[in-house]
Amino acid sequence: MIRATDLRKHFRVHKRPPGLAAAVRSLWHRKYETVKAVDGISFAIARGERVGFLGPNGAGKTTTLKTLSGLLHPTSGTVEVEGHTPFRREGAFLRQITLVMGQKQQLLWDLPPADTFAMNRALYDVPVAQFDATMKELTELLDLGPLVTKPTRQLSLGEHMKCELACALLHRPTTLFLDEPTIGLDVSMQLAIREFIRDYNQRHEATVILTSHYMEDVVALCPRVIVIDGGRLIHDGDLRGLIKTMHPGKLVSFTLTAPMADDELARLGAITREGNRVVVQIAEAALREAVGHLLASASVTDLSIEDPPLEVVMRALFKDGAAPATT
Amino acid sequence: MTAALRYPRLLALQLRVSLTTAMQYRADFVVEGLMSVYWVSWNLLPLLILYADRPSVAGWDFPSALVVIGWFVVLRGILEGAINPSLVDIVERIRTGAFDYVLLKPADSQFLISTARFAPWRIIDVIGGFVILVIAFARLGRTPAVGDLAAGGLLMLAAVIVMYALWVGVVAASFWVVRLDNLTYLLGALFDTARWPVQVFRGAWRFLFTFVLPMALMTTYPAMALLGRIDVTTALACVAGALALAIGARLLWIGAVRNYTSASS
Numbered sequence: 001m002i003r004a005t006d007l008r009k010h011f012r013v014h015k016r017p018p019g020l021a022a023a024v025r026s027l028w029h030r031k032y033e034t035v036k037a038v039d040g041i042s043f044a045i046a047r048g049e050r051v052g053f054l055g056p057n058g059a060g061k062t063t064t065l066k067t068l069s070g071l072l073h074p075t076s077g078t079v080e081v082e083g084h085t086p087f088r089r090e091g092a093f094l095r096q097i098t099l100v101m102g103q104k105q106q107l108l109w110d111l112p113p114a115d116t117f118a119m120n121r122a123l124y125d126v127p128v129a130q131f132d133a134t135m136k137e138l139t140e141l142l143d144l145g146p147l148v149t150k151p152t153r154q155l156s157l158g159e160h161m162k163c164e165l166a167c168a169l170l171h172r173p174t175t176l177f178l179d180e181p182t183i184g185l186d187v188s189m190q191l192a193i194r195e196f197i198r199d200y201n202q203r204h205e206a207t208v209i210l211t212s213h214y215m216e217d218v219v220a221l222c223p224r225v226i227v228i229d230g231g232r233l234i235h236d237g238d239l240r241g242l243i244k245t246m247h248p249g250k251l252v253s254f255t256l257t258a259p260m261a262d263d264e265l266a267r268l269g270a271i272t273r274e275g276n277r278v279v280v281q282i283a284e285a286a287l288r289e290a291v292g293h294l295l296a297s298a299s300v301t302d303l304s305i306e307d308p309p310l311e312v313v314m315r316a317l318f319k320d321g322a323a324p325a326t327t
Numbered sequence: 328m329t330a331a332l333r334y335p336r337l338l339a340l341q342l343r344v345s346l347t348t349a350m351q352y353r354a355d356f357v358v359e360g361l362m363s364v365y366w367v368s369w370n371l372l373p374l375l376i377l378y379a380d381r382p383s384v385a386g387w388d389f390p391s392a393l394v395v396i397g398w399f400v401v402l403r404g405i406l407e408g409a410i411n412p413s414l415v416d417i418v419e420r421i422r423t424g425a426f427d428y429v430l431l432k433p434a435d436s437q438f439l440i441s442t443a444r445f446a447p448w449r450i451i452d453v454i455g456g457f458v459i460l461v462i463a464f465a466r467l468g469r470t471p472a473v474g475d476l477a478a479g480g481l482l483m484l485a486a487v488i489v490m491y492a493l494w495v496g497v498v499a500a501s502f503w504v505v506r507l508d509n510l511t512y513l514l515g516a517l518f519d520t521a522r523w524p525v526q527v528f529r530g531a532w533r534f535l536f537t538f539v540l541p542m543a544l545m546t547t548y549p550a551m552a553l554l555g556r557i558d559v560t561t562a563l564a565c566v567a568g569a570l571a572l573a574i575g576a577r578l579l580w581i582g583a584v585r586n587y588t589s590a591s592s
Contacts, residue, residue, distance in 0.1 A: 071427050073585075091433040099431055106428040110348045122340050123432050125333075151351070 002045040002068065002175070002207065007077035009038040009063050037063040039231035040077070045209065047082075047174070050201055052222030052239075053211040056318050060231040061211045062179055068209070069099045069177045081175060095124055098173040102180035105164060107152045113163040114148045117170055124171035131170065138166040141196050158189035165193065169200065176200070178210045182217055194220050215310035229318055239310070246316050247308040250287055253279040258299035268294075281308070337434065338442055345412075345445035359448040363404075367455035370400055370522065385526040392524060393463035395550040398483065399522045401456030402545060405487060406518065408449025410494050416444045417498055430584070437495065437580045460553075471553050478562055479553035485569035486545045490518075492569070492576035493540075499576070499583035521546040544568055 015033050016026040038060040045051050053061040066072045067079055070086035070093065079086055084093035107116045121131045138144065142162045147155060155163065165181065178197065182190040194217060201208050212218055218225060218239070225242060227235035235242050249269065256276045265271045268290045269282040282290045287305070294300045349356060374396055378389040387395070417440045420426040429439050464470060471479065497514055517540055520528075525536050525543035537543040548565050551557040 066427070069431065071430055089430065094431055094433040097431075099427070101424070101427070104424045104427065106425060108344065108348070110351050111344065115344055115347065119340060119344060122337055123434055 001047060001080070001082065002209075003043075003078075003080045004064075004068070005042050005078045007038055007041045007064070007067065007079060008036070008075045009060075009067055009072060010075045011035045011037055036231045038067065038074075038228075041228065041231075041233045042077075043226055043233065043236055045207060047207055048201070048205040049224060050198070050208040050210070050222045052218035052225045053209060053228060054218060054225050054314065055228040059228045061228055063231075064228065065099070065177050065179050065209065065211060069097055070094070071099075095171060096173055097175045097177065098168040098171070099177045100165060100168045100179065100181050102161070102183035105152075105160070107160070107163055107167060109153050110151060112149045112151055113155075113167060116152075116167055117148065120167060120170050126171055130172075134170055134172060135166075138169060141199060142166055143192070158185050161185060161189070161193065165196065172204060174204060174206050176206055176208045178208065178212075180212055181210070182212060182214055190214060190217065197221060215314070219310055227317065234317070240307075242317075243307055243310065243313050246313045247281075249281050249283045249308075251279055251306050251308055252282050252287075252291060252294070252303065253277065253306070254294060254300045254303040256299055257301050260297075260299055334435075334438060337438070341442040342445055346447050348444075349447050356448060359446070360451055363448060363451035363455070367400055367452060367459075370396060370403075371459070373522075385524065387524045387526065390463045390466035391550070391554055393459060393466065394553055395524050395546050396522055397456050397459030397463055398486075398550050398553075399456070399546045400459055401453050401483075402486060402490065402521070403518070404449045404452025404456055406490060406494075407452065408446045410441075410491060412444035412446045413441055414494060414498060416440075418501060421501065426587075430587075436584060437577070440498070441491070441495070472555060475553055475555040478557065479549055482544075482549035482552045482557075482562060482565050485566050486549050488569040488573050489541050489544050492572035495576035495580055499579040502583040502587045517542065518545075524550070541568060541572070 011034070012032050013035055014026070015031050016022045041060075041064060053064065055061050063072065067074050068081055068086060070081075070089045073087045081093065082096055084090060084096075086093065107113050108119075117135070120126075121128075126134070139148070142165065144162060144166060147159050147163055148166075150159075152160065152163070161181065169176075176197070181197070182193050185193065197208060197210070198221060200206055208221070210217065210221060223238055225235065225237070225239050226233060227242070235245075252268075254277075256278060262271065262273070265273075265278060265280060268286075269280045271281075272279045280290075291303070291305065294303060374389075374392060377384060378392070382388060384392065417426065420429065420440075426440075429436050432439060493514065520536060521542040525533055525547040528536055533543075544565050548557060548561065552562060
């Protein structure tokens with residue numbers, strides 16, 4: 001169980017205008033301002049849930065994640081992870097969690113990952129038998145094979161990330177904080193990592209909290225999303241609910257085999273056109289009738305019905321600022 | 328694994344990892360080894376020039392000053408082999424943010440960063456330093472008494488603790504002062520003064536190098552103990568000073584980590 005209550009993290013940062021004169025002045029007179037990275041967030045996450053943190057850059061996602069993992073002291077409010085107060089960083093707490101940061105590495109650069117694995121085994125006091133079993137399982141799931149004996153510096157970005165994940169999970173943590181775990185990876189590798197995370201979550205009933213700039217990661221992995229913007233929580237609930245609130249209706253796309261006037265199409269809903277390909281946003285209530293009408297038309301082919309892409313929903317959400325908090 | 332054995336085992340593992348890393352670069356191993364031999368010889372040059380036309384400086388004759396230099400070379404070997412590599416490593420980790428991973432491990436963070444890297448070839452400096460010590464005593468025409476050896480050993484240990492404490496202080500400062508490379512440069516330059524017996528310096532400088540920056544504790548007093556020239560009070564004061572510095576460094580480290588975790592983003 002993870003619980004954050006009115007969590008706040010404020011940073012005091014030194015601020016000065018550009019230029020030499022201002023730099024000299026700032027030697028004596030420093031101006032500080034308070035940045036409210038996280039500003040009163042509350043949520044509760046049950047054991048085994050997979051939750052996505054969404055928000056633009058600088059929204060406070062990583063700060064929240066770092067506070068949950070014990071790297072940062074909250075300015076005020078309380079945080080509790082599996083019965084522990086994270087910033088105390090007690091051994092029992094640290095053995096239960098893991099933090100994977102896609103942009104930072106813990107593998108020793110000059111040595112094969114196997115050496116870092118051995119180091120972590122000793123640090124977490126993992127019994128040899130359990131270590132071997134976990135290693136076997138991770139090697140299978142992540143298709144590590146010969147990677148673990150190659151020097152880390154010779155691994156490709158994707159191979160490196162797979163080994164970082166293995167390294168972070170060797171002690172079988174039950175709470176996973178994943179900060180951009182698929183950053184810079186190609187599509188097939190992203191897919192592999194996603195599948196692996198879901199599999200790990202189900203096998204070990206592990207709680208997963210994920211931040212990612214790739215919306216597909218969040219769509220595929222997280223039934224629940226927490227949207228943070230400007231340090232505040234603006235949505236906490238299921239992903240589908242968020243999409244429905246922000247972007248009611250479906251996107252119906254089709255190809256025209258014969259010309260059709262925009263006027264006629266616009267009666268169905270908002271349209272975007274690219275040559276013969278047309279996308280119409282249709283309210284859910286009118287969907288059945290509109291699609292029936294389109295299918296009956298001899299000049300429509302290749303019709304599909306989709307939810308609006310999450311990127312579009314997010315753009316609308318952050319453009320409007322505070323969206324209605326659902327759930 | 329019992330708690331008492333945990334840290335020695337982790338230390339052994341960290342040493343093994345450093346040795347393995349060093350072995351990855353075979354050419355470096357040879358070059359660094361040769362460099363060590365070169366530096367050991369280079370350290371003797373100023374001493375040879377200074378004593379070329381005078382029998383004694385500030386009460387120190389050539390063989391006695393050689394004892395100071397010998398221990399200085401050993402201590403520098405320890406600094407370059409066991410302390411500085413970790414320092415460089417931790418600066419890099421703070422810069423890249425990988426220090427976060429250190430804080431998330433269920434082990435003492437000061438221990439982990441202090442033992443992160445070793446430069447095994449520096450053992451050549453340490454051996455070279457001991458060879459100089461043997462030569463110095465051969466020139467004195469005697470061997471140190473058992474009591475002097477024990478006192479010397481104790482003060483050498485105190486010297487290593489002093490050096491380590493200063494180093495932890497510098498690392499802790501790096502949490503506040505980002506440009507740590509200047510601080511390490513300063514510490515390196517100051518450490519170089521420890522090659523001379525502290526009596527060479529006069530007035531304010533001697534006070535500075537004894538009490539403020541304890542260079543005297545690092546080389547002069549252990550050498551004096553080996554030579555049988557130290558009184559019990561001074562020896563005990565050295566040990567007490569080393570312990571005080573170690574405690575101070577620990578407190579500074581705890582404060583620095585707390586500052587890091589409440590200020591970093």
